[in-house]
Amino acid sequence: MTFILAAHSDRLERLRAQLAGTARSDSRMERRLRLSPQTGFLYGMTLRAAARLEQDQKLTDLEENLIGLLRLSGSSDSEIAEFGHLYRDNLTARGTGEIFPAAVTGRPLTEGYSYEDLAAELPALAPELTSQPTFRTVRADALGPDEGIDTEEAAAARFEYGGGSIVVLADGDIGPWATNPTPLDVRVEYNKFYAVRVGDQGGGRSEIYWASGAGSDTAAYPDFKSREYGATSSGDTKYFDSGSYVFRGTIKNTLMCNIQCWEADDSDGGFYNRLREALRDISRWCYDKSEKLIDQNEDYNASSAFLSLVALISDLINLILGWLINEDDLFGEVDIAYSSRGLYEMSRRSVDHNRVNFSGRNGSNSVDLYMKVVMPQGPVFPPEPLKLRTLNNGSWSSATELPNSLSRTAPAVEAFQDKLHVTFIRGGGTQLLWTSSENASSWTTPTQIRGFGGYLRPALCPVDANTLLGVHVGGAGELWWSTYDGSTWSAHQRVKNYVATAGAALTWHDGRIYLVHRGQDQAMHVNSYANGQWSDSTVLSSFAGMFKPTTPSAPTAVSYKGVLHVVYRASDNSLGWFRLQNGSWTPSSVASHWRTTAGPAIEVSDNRMYCLHVGTGGRLYSASYDGTAWSGATQIGGPVATDDPVLQTYQGKLRLMYR
Known part of the structure; x- marks a missing residue:
C-alpha cells in the first residue's frame, strides 16, 4: 500500500x-x-x-x-x-x-x-x-x-x-x-x-x-x-x-x-x-x-x-x-x-x-x-416590495407599491368578499403574511397567519362566498391548507402527503378547486378539493402517460369557457399549455417562439384569458386568448419582474402584481 x-x-x-x-x-x-x-x-x-x-x-x-x-x-x-x-x-x-x-x-x-x-x-x-x-x-x-x-x-x-x-x-x-x-x-x-x-x-x-x-x-x-x-x-x-x-x-x-x-x-x-x-x-x-x-x-x-x-x-x-x-x-x-x-x-x-x-x-x-x-430551506432572491398595476381600457397603469410588503417570493392574490387579498412570505424571514384592500389602493398592515411559515409562493382561491382557501409550502416541501371565513383563519392541515418543489396553483372549475403543483419528479401533479376533502393526485400527462412534461417553475391555472387551462414553463423555457375537457387533458403550446425565465400567470378578464410571462431581463409580456387563438405578445412598459407575475380580476379590472 x-x-x-x-x-x-x-x-x-x-x-x-x-x-x-x-x-x-x-x-x-x-x-x-x-x-x-x-x-x-x-x-x-x-x-x-x-x-x-x-x-x-x-x-x-x-x-x-x-x-x-x-x-x-x-x-x-x-x-x-x-x-x-x-x-x-x-x-x-x-x-x-x-x-x-x-x-x-x-x-x-x-x-x-x-x-x-x-x-x-x-x-x-x-x-x-x-x-x-x-x-x-x-x-x-x-x-x-x-x-x-x-x-x-x-x-x-x-x-x-x-x-x-x-x-x-x-x-x-x-x-x-x-x-x-x-x-x-x-x-x-x-x-x-x-x-x-x-x-x-x-x-x-x-x-x-x-x-x-x-x-x-x-x-x-x-x-x-x-x-x-x-x-x-x-x-x-x-x-x-x-x-x-x-x-x-x-x-x-x-x-x-x-x-x-x-x-x-x-x-x-x-x-x-x-x-x-x-x-x-x-x-x-x-x-x-x-x-x-x-x-x-x-x-x-x-x-x-x-x-x-x-x-x-x-x-x-x-x-x-x-x-x-x-x-x-x-x-x-x-x-x-x-x-x-x-x-x-x-x-x-x-x-x-x-x-x-x-x-x-x-x-x-x-x-x-x-x-x-x-436542504430544508431553499435559497431566495433578495426581498423586494410588491407592486400593483391595473389594466384600464387596454393600457396598464403605473405601478403602486404595497406598504410594508417586502417579500421573498411571488405573492398569492385573490378577490374575496369585495376585498383584494394578498399573501406572501416576509422578506428576510419565513412568515406567511396577509394583507387586504377594499379598493386596491389602501392596504391593511400585513400580519402573520396563525404562525404559518413557508419558503415558496403561496396560493389562494374562494371555495364559496363565505370561505377562502389558502395553500402554502412548508420547509420540507410539504403542502399545507387552511381556510378563512371572513374573520379567522383555521389551523392548517397537510394536503395528504404531497411534496411540492415550487409554488402551487389553485383555481375553481366545475364545482371543485383544483390544485396543480410541481412534485419531486419535476412533473406537474393535479388533485382537487370539495366538501373539506382532497382527492388523490394524478400526474399531468397525455397520450396514455407517454407525454409527461416537467417544469422548472410554478405552474398557473384558470377555468375559462368551461375548460380548465394550465400554462407552465416548459423545460426549454417555452410556454406549455394543457386543457382539461370532458375528462381528458390535451397538450399544446401558447406560442412556440415565446420564452420565459419564470413561471407564467393566467387569468380571465373581459371574456378573454390573459397570459403574462417574464422575458429576458425581467421584462413582462402580455397576450390574450379568445377561445380560438392567441394574440401576439406585447411588452408591458416599465416593470422588471424578479420572478413569477400574478394576475387577478378585481372590481371588473385585471390586476397585475409582481416584485
Whole structure:
C-alpha cells in the first residue's frame, strides 16, 4: 500500500521531469497539462509564486493563497523555495514552455500577480477553460426525470485526463440578485456506492475507501475519510455508515467539494483536514470575484465568471494533487461546485440523480458514488416590495407599491368578499403574511397567519362566498391548507402527503378547486378539493402517460369557457399549455417562439384569458386568448419582474402584481 502524500524528494523529481519535458507522457497529470494551454495557468502561477518566495519578493494576495496550497500539503517554506528555484532554473526548458502559457513564463519575477490581475484576464480565458471535456455544467432545474449530474462522456474525460469538475447550477442563481441574506443549512451525505467494475479486468476484489474536503462560502466542513469497504467485488452495492458527510453546515451561495476514491488506506487524513479550509476560502473567493467581474466588464456576466473561476480552481487542485500525492491506488477524483439553488434543486431529487463516476487503473476500476442532498430551506432572491398595476381600457397603469410588503417570493392574490387579498412570505424571514384592500389602493398592515411559515409562493382561491382557501409550502416541501371565513383563519392541515418543489396553483372549475403543483419528479401533479376533502393526485400527462412534461417553475391555472387551462414553463423555457375537457387533458403550446425565465400567470378578464410571462431581463409580456387563438405578445412598459407575475380580476379590472 502507498501513502497519499509523496515525499519531498519525489515531488522535486516529478517537477524536474515536467519542466525538462521528460515526464511520463502517459500519466494522467501530463495528459491534463497538455489538454489546453490554459490548463496549467494557476499551476504555473503557483510555481512562479514559489520562485518569488525564494527571492524574498513580497507576495500578492493571490500568491499567498497559492503558496498556502503547498503549505497545506505539508511542504515547508524552505521546500517550497526549492520548487521555486527549480522553476526559475528551467524557465527556458522545453517542458516549461509546453505546459505553461506565456502569460505565466513571460512575466518578470519582479512583478507580482494578484487577484485583480486574474480578474482582468479571466474573460479572455473563459471560453477555453469552460469548453474542456473535463468540465461539465449542469442545470439542476432542467434535468429530465432520468437525468443525473454526470454522464458517461464526462466520466470518460475525467479518467483520460486525471480528474475534472462538475458545476451544478439552477436558473438565475449566480449574480448579485441571488445573494442569500442569511446562511442556509445544507447536508451532502454519502449515501452508497456501486462497484461497476473492480479488480484487474473487473475480476477479483478491492478494498475501497473515500476521502473528501469541502467548504462553502460560510464554513469549512471537517475532512472526511470513510472506513475501508473490504472485499468489494464487481456488482456490489455498499451503503455508507450513518454520519458520513461530504459537507454538513451552512451556505450562502456556493459550495466546493473535492472527492477521491481510493483502494487501500495508509493516510492520516491531515491533508484533507487542511484542504477543506482552502476549499472554504476558494468557494467564497469564487463567488465574490464573480460578482466583482460584472463591475469591471459589463459584457461578462457573473455566471460566466463563476464558471471560469471554478474551471481554473479545479485545474489547479487537480494538478497540485497529481504532483503532491502518490496515485498508485487512486480510483478517481472529481471537484464538484454547487450553487445554493443547484443544491436546493438536487435536494428535491432522489440520490440516483446525484451520481458521480470514479474510474482508474487503465479502466479496470469503475465505481459510482451516490450522494443525498438535504436542504430544508431553499435559497431566495433578495426581498423586494410588491407592486400593483391595473389594466384600464387596454393600457396598464403605473405601478403602486404595497406598504410594508417586502417579500421573498411571488405573492398569492385573490378577490374575496369585495376585498383584494394578498399573501406572501416576509422578506428576510419565513412568515406567511396577509394583507387586504377594499379598493386596491389602501392596504391593511400585513400580519402573520396563525404562525404559518413557508419558503415558496403561496396560493389562494374562494371555495364559496363565505370561505377562502389558502395553500402554502412548508420547509420540507410539504403542502399545507387552511381556510378563512371572513374573520379567522383555521389551523392548517397537510394536503395528504404531497411534496411540492415550487409554488402551487389553485383555481375553481366545475364545482371543485383544483390544485396543480410541481412534485419531486419535476412533473406537474393535479388533485382537487370539495366538501373539506382532497382527492388523490394524478400526474399531468397525455397520450396514455407517454407525454409527461416537467417544469422548472410554478405552474398557473384558470377555468375559462368551461375548460380548465394550465400554462407552465416548459423545460426549454417555452410556454406549455394543457386543457382539461370532458375528462381528458390535451397538450399544446401558447406560442412556440415565446420564452420565459419564470413561471407564467393566467387569468380571465373581459371574456378573454390573459397570459403574462417574464422575458429576458425581467421584462413582462402580455397576450390574450379568445377561445380560438392567441394574440401576439406585447411588452408591458416599465416593470422588471424578479420572478413569477400574478394576475387577478378585481372590481371588473385585471390586476397585475409582481416584485
